[in-house]
Amino acid sequence: MLSLFRILTIACAVLTAAVGAQAQMVPGTASTASSSGASSAPPALPDPLTPDAVQAMVARMSDDQVRGMLLDRLDAVAQEQSGTTEPDTFTHDVFVGWQAFSSSITTAVQRLPVLISGQGRAIGGFFSTYGVGGALLMFLLMAVILGVAYGAEKLVAMQFKRWQKAPEADAGTEDNLLETVKFLARRFIREIIGLAAFYLVTRIMGRLxxxxxxITFAAPFVTYLIWMPRLAAAVARFVLAPSRPDKRLLAVNDHWATYLKRNIVGLVLLGGLTIFVVDFNALFGVHAGQTRIGFWFDSAVYVYIIIIALQAREALQGMMLGDVENPTRYERMISRAYPWYAITVAVIMWIIVNTLIGMNQVTMLLGGAHYKTMFWLLVAPLLDTMIRGLTRHLVPPMIGEGPVAEQAHEATKRSYIRIGRVILVAVVAMIIRDIWNIKLTGQESFGADLIEFVMTCAVGYIAFELAALWVNRRLAREQTSMASPAETESGGEGGGAGRSRLTTVLPLVLAAVQVAIIVVFALLAIGSLGIDTTPLLASAGILGLAIGFGAQKLVSDVVSGIFFLIDDAFRVGEYVDVGGGTTGTVEKISIRSFQLRHHRGPVHTIPYGEIQKLTNFSRDWVIMKLKFTVPFDTDPNKVKKIFKRIGAEMLSDPLYKDDFLEPFKSQGVFDFDDVGMVIRGKFMAKPGTQFTIRKEIYNRVKDYFKEAGIEFARREVRVAIPARDDEHLTEDDQAAIAAAAGAAIQQQENQGEK
Incomplete structure (x- = not known):
């Protein structure tokens, strides 16, 4: 209705222009009409409204009448437009789609009574074109051509088998995946070359x-009903290998392998028969819309898929799960959902096909675009299973040993699987784009936008995973190449060796790169759907400005952290002191803060902006000084020789020689106390190894002192009793002595605690 009003408005404007021109050409007309007292009311429109009648009416009208008619018409159009609201595009599209879908089904049901008669007319047209004798002769010639082509196929396949010069492995021999794929690929290539020879011979002989x-009848007959089912059989044998369970790529038993192979061929044959029958009827005078026989054949294809999915549900689940020993929750969920996924794809494709038919968009359906699309959608999850199997053989070997290396290797394997899945989705999307002839540039359609959206997301995700893969490999190499002593080996006092600078910075770099990738490709993907991203960018700028003003402390923490990392003040694994008695090993670093793990267990979270001074106890090297108290009469030179001997022995010990930077040696007499003299020794070692070395030095000093007759000085309490013989002490004297000694010991202990 809106377009009709627009057309009427334009027509009135044209009439106005014509009237104005006529008034200029005939001056005095208006005055004459006015003076004659003609009425200004617009006359009635002539019936019928022909161009000649309009010109005659305009010739009789005055200027006021023309102007009044035009204003009345414009007012009516304006009122109509002001009361009309634009319909919701999505609701309108859904309504139109439902109308097209329902009309397709209704028409097919209504045409059931004429289906048999229409098919009879097509067959009658076939025999009237070729004649009974001509049809029999044509079938005889086709049989001869097929026989010759089949013989040529066998000869080519046998010759190619000789050229391969690779004996097939016996069923009892143990083959890895590579040998299995080689065997199946050789057999598949041999069959494909044979089928190619079959196709070429039939084509050449058919033309001769x-x-x-x-040929207009024979070519589609051979293509859809013979060659395509045989091609499907070759593909099914490659994937399912029903006669060679030892060479089977998918986890399925012999019964279901044979069942699926047979029904895949039957499904392709039914789909080919559908296309052939529709082309056959159109060729001999019965249009597809007259009988709608294609609807029933096409629906039978989808019903066939649903039956296969329901009957082989257990086998399909096993194929999706593969031979994974410990499947994840995601893998189990996907395997259980695959049969229902196949049913959903069949139902959705049936709806799409009938909707296109209801809209009279059947051009691409005649080439089987819906069947090709459905094939790739159904095969994609199975290809995912093959990707998981191939990944186990394509992932690089594990770097190093231990839990860190194992975790990195497992993360790399998962990244390979995810990258393979995304590439698979992108390839399937591109194939579907080519099937439906969707152009990503110069074409505005939902299909083109959707394909471009999927491709953008796929490229972004691959970049995301490649960044994680590269960083994880570098982290694994750095972490496994460094000694990371356990907390029990460091005596529970912290101060272990830190990781390299890369292991500290790379996780933060990875987080920043991944966030950038997500933001950039999210904007590109949203833009590919036709959504203007300029308001999003403006909103992000305003939000960033608001955060900058409202979270100055957060900004301060982030900036301080950046400068701490630039200065390389600390690394993950290093033992640091940030003041106020807060010490610990750097356990985790983020963009705002880092966490310190105290050697007794507590974890401190320290924002970067609150750090005034940071002391690092684990950077490059550490010097440890050990004190030993010996009696006053001990020879210091003798102790010095013992320390030197211990240092030399530990430098030659394979367990400790790589940890020393300077050997253990004596520093002479350091101090005197009330029980003896203090002799100090020192050594320089790599951070984190000093406690293990100290423990070993203590053990060796004790053994060598015992061997040399040197005792460690210890505190004693002596009670002097003048003019008394110890042998003639009374019980009261002994009690007094014991009480005095106890009091002295208690006083020394109190002083020691202070």
Missing amino acids: ILTPEQ
């Missing part, structure tokens, strides 16, 4: 023997 009228 058959007439053009006969």
Whole structure:
């Protein structure tokens, strides 16, 4: 209705222009009409409204009448437009789609009574074109051509098998995946080359023997009903290997392998028969819309898929799960959902096909675009299973040993699987784009936008995973190449060796790169759907400005952390002191803060902006000084020789020689106390190894002192009793002595605690 009003408005404007021109050409007309007292009311429109009648009416009208008619018409159009609201595009599209879908089904049901008669007319047209004798002759010639082509196929396949010069492995021999794929690939290539020879021979002989009228029938017959089912059988044998369970790529038993192979061929045959029957009827005078026989054949294809999915549900679940020993929750969920996924794809494709038919968009359906699309959608999850199997053989070997290396290797394997899945989705999307001839540039359609959206997301995700893969490999190499002593080996006092600078910075770099990738490709993906991203960028700028003003402390923490990392003040694994008695090993670093793990267990979270001074106890090297108290009469030179001997022995010990930077040696007499003299020794070692070395030095000093007759000085309490013989002490004297000694010991202990 809106377009009709627009057309009427334009027509009135044209009439106005014509009237104005006529008034200028005939001056005095208006005055004459006015003076004659003609009425200004617009006359009635002539019936019928022809161009000649309009010109005659305009010739009789005055200027006021023309102006009044135009204003009345414009007012009516304006009122109509002001009361009309634009319909919701999505609701309108859904309504139109439902109308097209329902009309397709309704028409097919209504045409059931004429289906048999229409098919009879098509068959009658076939025999009237070729005649009974001509049809029999054509079938005889086709049989001869097929026989010759089949013989040529066998000869080519046998010759190619000789050229391969690779004996097939016996069923009892143990083969890895590579050998299995080689065997199946050789057999598949041999079959494909044979089928290619079959196709070429039939094509060449058909052109030589058959007439053009006969080729129009024979070519689709051979293609859809013979060659395509045989091609499907070759593909099914490659994937399922029903006769060679030892060479089977998918986890399925012999019964279901044979069942699926047979029904895949039957499904392709039914789909080919559908296309052939529709083309056959159109060729001999019965249009597809007259009988709608294609609807019933096409629906039978989808019903066939649903039956296969329901009957082989257990086998399909096993194929999706593969031979994974410990499947994840995601893998189990996907395997259980695959049969229902196949049913959903069949139902959705049936709806799409009938909707296109209801809209009279059947051009691409005649080439089987819906069947090709459905094939790739159904095969994609199975290809995912093959990707998981191939990944186990394509992932690089594990770097180093231990839990860190194992975790990195497992993360790399998962990244390979995810990258393979995304590439698979992108390839399937591109194939579907080519099937439906969707152009990503110069074409505005939902399909083109959707394909471009999927491709953008796929490229972004691959970049995301490649960044994680590269960083994880570098982290694994750095971490496994460094000694990371356990907390028990460091005596529970912290101060272990830190990781390299890369292991500290790379996780933060990875987080920043991944966030950038997500933001950039999210904007590109949203833009590919036709959504203007300029308001999003403006909103992000305003939000960033608001955060900058409202979270100055957060900004301060982030900036301080950046400068701490630039200065390389600390690394993950290093033992640091940030003041206020807060010490610990750097356990985790983020963009705002880092966590310190105290050697007794507590974890401190320290924002970067609160750090005034940071002391690092684990950077490059550490010097440890050990004190030993010996009696006053001990020879210091003798102790010095013992320390030197211990240092030399530990430098030659394979367990400790790589940890020393300077050997253990004596520093002479350091101090005197009330029980003896203090002799100090020192050594320089790599951070984190000093406690293990100290423990070993203590053990060796004790053993060598015992061997040399040197005792460690210890505190004693002596009670002097003048003019008394110890042998003639009374019990009261002994009690007094014990009480005095106890009091002295208690006083020394109190002083020691202070």
